[in-house]
Amino acid sequence: MSAVAPAGAAGPAGPATPSAEPPLLSVQDLSVTFTARRGSGRSEVRAVDGVSFDVRPGRVMALVGESGSGKSVTSLALTGLLPARGNRVEGRALFAGEDLLTVPRARLADLRGRELAMVFQDPMSSLNPVVPVGLQITEVVRRHTGAGRAAAKERAVELLGRVGIPDPRRRVREFPHQLSGGMRQRVMIAIALACDPRLVIADEPTTALDVTIQAQVIDLLSTLVREQGTAMLLITHDLGVVAGVCDDVTVMYAGRVVEQAPRRELFARPRHRYTAGLLASVPRLDGPRPERLTPIPGTPRDVVAWSEACAFAPRCTAGDDACRRGDLVLAPDAGAGAAPGHLVRCVHPAPVEQP
Amino acid sequence: MIRFIARRLLLVVPVLAGLVVLLFLWVRALPGDPARALLGQRATPAGIEAVNELYGFDEPLLVQFGIYVRQVLTGDLGSSGYTGEPVVASFVSRFPATVELTLAALVFAVGLGIPLGYLAARRAGSWLDGLTVGGSLLGVVVPVFFLAYLLKLVFAQWLGWLPTDGRQDVRIDATHVTDFYVLDGLLTREWDAALDALVHLVLPGLALGTIPLAIVVRITRASVLEVLGEDFVRTAESKGLAASVVRRRHVLRNALLPVVTTIGLQTGLLLSGAVLTESVFAINGIGSYLFTAISQLDYAVLQGYILFIALVYALVNLTVDVLYGVIDPRVRVS
DSSP: OOOOHHHHHTTTTTTTTTSSOOOOOEEEEEEEEEEEEEEEEEEEEEEEEEEEEEEEETTTEEEOOTTTTTHHHHHHTTTOOSSSSSSSEEEEETTTTTETTSSSSHHHHHHBBEEEEOSSSSHHSSSSTTTHHHHHEEEEEEHHHHHOHHHHHHHHHHHHHTTTTSSSHHHTOGGGSSSOHHHHHHHHHHHTTTTOOSSSESTTTTTTSOOOHHHHHHHHHHHHHHTTTEEEEEEESOOOHHHHHSSSSEEEEETEEEEEEEHHHHHHOOOOOHHHHHHHOOOOOSSSSOOSSSSSSSSOOOOTTTTTTTTTGOOOOTTTGGOOOOTTOEEEEESSOTTTOOOEESSHHHHOOOO | OOHHHHHHHHHHHHHOOOOOOOHHHHHHSSSSOHHHHHHGGGGGHHHHHHHHHHHTTOOOOOHHHHHHHHHHTTOOBBBEEETTTTTHHHHHHHHHHHHHHHHHHHHHHHHHHHHHHHHHTTTSSHHHHHHHHHHHHHHSSOOHHHHHHIIIIIIISSSSSSSOSSSSOTTTTTSSSOHHHHHHHHTTTOOHHHHHHHHHHHHHHHHHHHHHHHHHHHHHHHHHHHHHHHHHHHHHTTTOHHHHHHHIIIIHHHHHHHHHHHHHHHHHHHEEEEEEHHTTTTTTTTHHHOOOOHHHTTTTOOOOOOOHHHHHHHHHHHHHHHHHHOOHHHHHHH
16 A cells, blocks of 8 residues: 555646636635633633635645644534534635535535545544444445445445455444454544545544554545545644645644645745744654754743734744734735745744755 | 353352342341241241241251252242241232333333433433423432322322222223233233223322433433533534434434443332332232231241342343343443
């Protein structure tokens, strides 16, 4: 199972040219506010704040950020899986022209599992422990394709084989606890791909797995997605995962997008200080070996409100009084040699390293 | 599955053996003459002599134990110290009434309890939830005999909708095959007899089932609330499954484990005899038999009762274990 060469799959034009195709999913100005009643007053927390990005057919968009940056909340908001109460979702999320945030529940239920499918973080807790894995696949097949019991079972066996589970005919009868962690995630992927969806949203699909299994699962996911021409929104905090499979990257910090660019562009010339910090803190095999990795100082808790300043400023090496402004916008990168579609929200963009 | 059941049945043996030892010692530890205690009011010099002979009370303790064990194993639990009826025969004739009453109470408690508990959890914090939780608290605190009299007063005496007591109208000349009256009516195709027996079960069933209902509601609610927060429920929803499938296959199936345990415990409790309910509704079951035995200190009956109930509990627990295995595959493996 060798990795598909990303450059080849991205087309000869290279990643710098955004596809002319209209986006499959266009998220526009998405905001999610959690509300809670505290005593007499109400407290509000804005977890996602004006996030916009496009996912094009057949391409993989990474949503990168650390814990609490709002990336998972974004994915749950898109699929209508946030709790029914205690939150407010604003903005638009056009999926093939339909706004996922306002479609009727029944229509959303039709779309979920068929047109847009999800892979969750922890396959142990995300699979039902008391239902055989076969049934967890066939139930989604039968719901959306109207296949009979036997046909759906055949499909489940075929899917399990395709995600690389040996002896699938026996495995369909087994329960999640009888499978290893990697196999469980393969089952999750089989469920997601069961109805040949147009968009797969994978929320930290490798985080709960052993390192050796992580690469296999990412490989599998990207191979299947490219074979079927499926678009994917990959949510991760792991830039290693991004480097392997993604076409475009959106970096989030404290609920907002701070940088957005094609993958190569982002890795070659990160402009936001947070992105640059993330890259500097990841060990790389393809460059000169630095003495030690450079961590980003502070923790994600050290934030100020975006309405007052750049939320990253307290942790930023370049932060100064100029960062204290509430009107920082996500703007096209003005630096020399910037690729089209490279957006950044920063007062003091990181210098571009000359090759 | 058969091996699983066999293993669980084997586990019952040491429990019952221990109980037999305790019961054996209990009667011998009574102050005074054990033969006199067992005979109760029927104690005559000749009778005491006979019992001493029968149980070997003059023999060493070990020999006595051997005699006792042989009697228990052959199904001889002695006779009542008052009526002289064999204890086993009394249980056999009275147990069907208790089983019928238990089933009626369970149907009410489980049939209403699980849906109510589920709804309350689904709408946690709503007025329905508040009403259910409050109502279940009330259900636990209202004394059974009070509720039984109240039901009888309103539905039997004032409104006249349901019979006041008994298991069947005496004017119905029903044939009894099994002593389960409803079942008898069905078996002999005496539909009116079956219906009448069923109608007689309504009020006692409600009275006896109220506490189990309240408990089932609470356990179900708590359990469903917990499962609703699980990741796999979110997964099920992300697949676009019908609400009924999510509810049945993904939420309830996982939430039912603690509920099944609770129902098992309640079943054992109910089968041990509902003294108060049986008294109020004049039902001749295990409960009223126990009540009489206690008030008369009928040791032979009490001894038999304890052994009998231990067996009932063991069987109920076995059923619960088997159900566990059916619901949760993880139990079968371990």
